[in-house]
């Protein structure tokens with residue numbers, strides 16, 4: 001039997017189903033990046049996580065800091081791909097975080113994320129003027145109203161300002177129109193969803209969509225897979241409707257390419273591509289970035305060991321790094337071992353992946369450059 005409804009309510013009333021559904025077969029085990037950096041102690045793998053969630057919800061285990069933080073993982077979804085019972089494991093992990101939040105058991109480190117969104121409209125809890133600093137990389141201030149809007153998102157704005165500026169320039173050039181940026185872009189609410197505050201997420205994402213509608217947006221393009229999932233897929237799934245059409249930039253570029261509107265580009269380089277978990281496994285966007293890369297003449301794409309559905313996580317997702325930064329960076333270092341021999345450029349399409357992998361490259365002292373796909377396109381020459 002396939003369980004497709006791991007909700008908080010089901011968690012509370014359906015104890016037998018936990019064990020009944022999970023066969024404890026362990027097929028998911030080798031996929032888990034958290035387990036790999038935790039000496040393969042099963043407590044940190046999917047099976048152990050399921051048993052601890054069950055123990056927590058049914059008062060079989062004493063709640064505490066250790067248990068709460070062990071329930072956090074990267075939400076990469078690789079265990080779900082491998083699960084022979086087709087369990088919706090990431091839904092279950094979110095439901096368990098909902099349980100932690102509603103029971104006052106949220107890990108201490110996560111509280112600054114929530115405070116940041118409430119107080120400063122970003123999970124990094126920095127002053128909004130810092131979030132807007134990426135605009136200084138542009139030759140002129142963009143309009144704050146318009147039909148086409150670039151949504152940078154908190155991580156790209158704060159951690160990857162040059163990529164945000166590159167994305168804006170690229171969209172402006174290819175759309176052939178003015179591109180707006182919200183006057184004070186709010187958080188899309190995704191971190192609230194990730195901490196299990198689903199009601200808080202609904203309020204925040206509705207606020208974000210209203211702000212976009214208010215500026216006249218018809219098309220919104222973002223470089224962040226999490227923002228795409230939040231503003232479009234999850235909002236829709238939870239019944240929040242909007243007339244605004246949201247695209248991750250690779251989807252938008254792919255549409256342009258199909259219409260013959262993407263210029264021919266040239267770059268003599270050999271690269272590899274890391275599939276972000278949010279973009280790939282969770283949204284099934286695998287073909288688009290690869291086709292865009294293949295459109296660049298002279299560029300050779302060599303696939304990583306572990307790609308597309310079988311891509312290994314970089315450690316940067318699910319707020320895992322907020323609770324376990326050391327292990328998240330070990331996961332990122334492991335991911336670097338999947339780079340094909342001799343390849344010096346690692347491309348991704350997610351600001352969190354870029355940030356995590358760049359840190360790991362520095363830690364490992366590797367001669368590898370980490371680029372967003374937008375940076376790669378801006379580096380290529382028009383032919």
Ligand code: SF4
Pocket residue numbers: 031032033034035045046049073074075076077078079080089090
């Ligand atoms: S979602 Fe990823 S990190 Fe979390 S338990 Fe599954 S494989 Fe491990």
Ligand code: SF4
Pocket residue numbers: 021022023024025026027028029046047082083084085086087
């Ligand atoms: S593969 Fe699925 S059924 Fe098997 S142990 Fe993992 S979660 Fe349970």
